[in-house]
Amino acid sequence: NAGVTQTPKFRILKIGQSMTLQCTQDMNHNYMYWYRQDPGMGLKLIYYSVGAGITDKGEVPNGYNVSRSTTEDFPLRLELAAPSQTSVYFCASSYTGGVNQPQHFGDGTRLSIL
Amino acid sequence: QKEVEQNSGPLSVPEGAIASLNCTYSDRVSQSFFWYRQYSGKSPELIMSIYSNGDKEDGRFTAQLNKASQYVSLLIRDSQPSDSATYLCAVGRDYKLSFGAGTTVTVRA
Secondary structure, three states, rough: OOEEEEEEEEEEEOOOOEEEEEEEEEOOOOEEEEEEEEOOOEEEEEEEEEEEEEEEOOOOOOOEEOOOOOEEOOOOEEEOHHHHHEEEEEEEEEEEEEOOOOOOOOEEEEEEEE | OOOEEEHHHHHOEEEEEEEEEEEEEEEOOOOOOEEEEEEOOOOOOEEEEEOOEEEEEOOOEEEEEEEEOOOEEEEEOOOOOOOOEOOOEEEOOOEEEEEEEEEEEHHEE
């Protein structure tokens, strides 16, 4: 019962470095999402995908990129890391993305940019 | 105006009391409503979903929805120390969710 798995759990980056946050789900969910959560704030949608090969921007996409080559995987790429990207990143998935489908979350990646 | 607003916390309640959490939303065509519980340092965990006006009960939790007033609430009855967490209200339209900032609840023994 893995559900949504995110790696790494923690990472420290230097300003200007790049990295990829990994997300995989084993529930055969079509819809996948990336959020960031800053201290004391709700979750902000970065990117989402409605199926393999299809991605779209959310509320805060600047500085990030995504790809979706398989149903299971939805990696998030940070290019030229900036201190403003210090946050906790959550990946989530849902079965059909329909209006009544709740989203299931991974354990998160805590990222610090120094 | 924020899309989803929750009553500011923190909310402190004695063990055994009722905790009442409120949430308002701005998008009139919102279709689904969820409450997530988030323990410190952990990921959000779905505890309630509601889609039509009225009340929905699940154990010690009751969600209430009033679409005309654009209001959704969560009641936690017989509060336990294990209920101490941040509660996130999420409002869905199409296949995306908008989250409130959360209300932190502390249940004191």
